[in-house]
Amino acid sequence: MGALFMFLLKETSRNGYNNDRRDAVFAKNYFRHFKMELPHPDTIDDVLRVLLPGQIEAIKAQLVSKLFEQKLLRELRFLGKYYFVAVDATGFHTFDHKHCEHCLTKTSKNGVTTWFHYVLEAKLVTSSGLAISIASEFIENSSGRDFEKQDCEQKAFVRLAAKIKQFFPRLPICILADGLYPNKNVFSICRQNNWGFIITLKDGNLRTFHQEVELLKGIQKEREVYRANTTTRTKLIYKYLNDIEYEGHNYSWVWCEETTTRLSDKREDKQRFVYITNIKQSSNIVVSTADGGRLRWKIENEGFNTQKNQGYQLEHKFSRTSYTAMQNYYQLLQVAHMINQFVEKSTQVVKLMGEHSKQTIMALWKDLVTYLKSIPYTMQQLMGFLSG
Numbered sequence: 001m002g003a004l005f006m007f008l009l010k011e012t013s014r015n016g017y018n019n020d021r022r023d024a025v026f027a028k029n030y031f032r033h034f035k036m037e038l039p040h041p042d043t044i045d046d047v048l049r050v051l052l053p054g055q056i057e058a059i060k061a062q063l064v065s066k067l068f069e070q071k072l073l074r075e076l077r078f079l080g081k082y083y084f085v086a087v088d089a090t091g092f093h094t095f096d097h098k099h100c101e102h103c104l105t106k107t108s109k110n111g112v113t114t115w116f117h118y119v120l121e122a123k124l125v126t127s128s129g130l131a132i133s134i135a136s137e138f139i140e141n142s143s144g145r146d147f148e149k150q151d152c153e154q155k156a157f158v159r160l161a162a163k164i165k166q167f168f169p170r171l172p173i174c175i176l177a178d179g180l181y182p183n184k185n186v187f188s189i190c191r192q193n194n195w196g197f198i199i200t201l202k203d204g205n206l207r208t209f210h211q212e213v214e215l216l217k218g219i220q221k222e223r224e225v226y227r228a229n230t231t232t233r234t235k236l237i238y239k240y241l242n243d244i245e246y247e248g249h250n251y252s253w254v255w256c257e258e259t260t261t262r263l264s265d266k267r268e269d270k271q272r273f274v275y276i277t278n279i280k281q282s283s284n285i286v287v288s289t290a291d292g293g294r295l296r297w298k299i300e301n302e303g304f305n306t307q308k309n310q311g312y313q314l315e316h317k318f319s320r321t322s323y324t325a326m327q328n329y330y331q332l333l334q335v336a337h338m339i340n341q342f343v344e345k346s347t348q349v350v351k352l353m354g355e356h357s358k359q360t361i362m363a364l365w366k367d368l369v370t371y372l373k374s375i376p377y378t379m380q381q382l383m384g385f386l387s388g
């Protein structure tokens with residue numbers, strides 16, 4: 001609860017957390033709301049060094065399961081069926097020395113060796129901007145050999161997929177992933193688990209698949225869509241092909257070209273997106289398929305970037321030596337970020353943000369800590385305090 005609270009309040013360090021918890025009014029307010037006292041950061045660390053990381057992850061999965069059970073996110077499903085789950089890895093700690101037995105390591109051309117930690121994440125992503133961790137798999141070195149991102153991320157994906165299936169056995173999932181993922185192994189895992197997928201296709205990927213797409217160019221189906229807002233006009237061309245064979249199975253190909261014109265100076269910006277999917281395409285669903293594929297970005301922006309730069313300090317070394325504690329802080333950060341995302345999208349906070357055009361979420365959270373350090377208010381007075 002102490003570590004969770006540190007992340008919920010975006011304290012950014014154990015020291016900041018400790019200074020706040022020692023504030024008499026803060027402690028009183030915390031007790032008033034939670035009927036508990038906040039522990040010393042060293043006590044938190046002692047517990048997180050011995051707790052099995054799987055236990056906190058199981059709690060995270062239970063919380064996420066509740067969201068599905070309560071049908072809170074049903075409206076955001078793809079084709080009225082699938083939840084989008086983006087999969088991607090990110091580095092979160094780097095050291096100039098060997099930090100633990102599981103560090104990954106790399107030696108650069110000029111002989112400098114670094115040790116680091118990567119995690120492979122599966123996050124539920126929505127068009128409304130949520131990025132919620134449903135499972136995490138640490139990419140860890142057990143062989144002592146040099147780390148190669150592709151090998152290790154691919155191996156971790158096998159373990160991550162098993163974990164997702166274990167936590168959410170019947171959840172209809174559509175996997176979104178980048179150009180590292182179009183391969184036989186990933187396709188077969190998705191097929192075995194009954195998952196859909198929309199995976200970015202790069203030029204180098206799946207040569208024979210590309211060749212067949214090339215041969216069938218003449219029969220591609222096409223659809224055009226126009227979108228406009230006050231500053232830009234966008235033209236989108238969607239193309240698709242079905243029943244393209246690759247290694248004994250059939251897949252669909254989706255292509256999208258987006259041309260955005262800025263109304264002020266007529267400047268044009270062109271982007272192209274290509275996907276392979278196991279969801280059979282038609283002109284009715286090609287737009288939502290390509291738009292869904294593009295939601296993959298949310299794991300990087302709303303996910304990793306927010307956790308690194310918006311108060312959660314994903315890269316901060318909360319535990320300098322313990323690999324177990326490091327994983328536990330990571331899992332608790334994921335839980336806190338999920339809770340905060342719902343708070344940030346609540347009507348009250350959205351209203352507060354709308355009232356002040358220059359208000360930031362970070363500043364609002366600072367005000368929240370200030371509130372907890374001043375005299376106890378009622379909930380209604382708190383909202384007045386934050387908007388004033």
Ligand SMILES: [Zn+2]
Nearest residue numbers: 099100102103
């Ligand atoms: Zn390490």
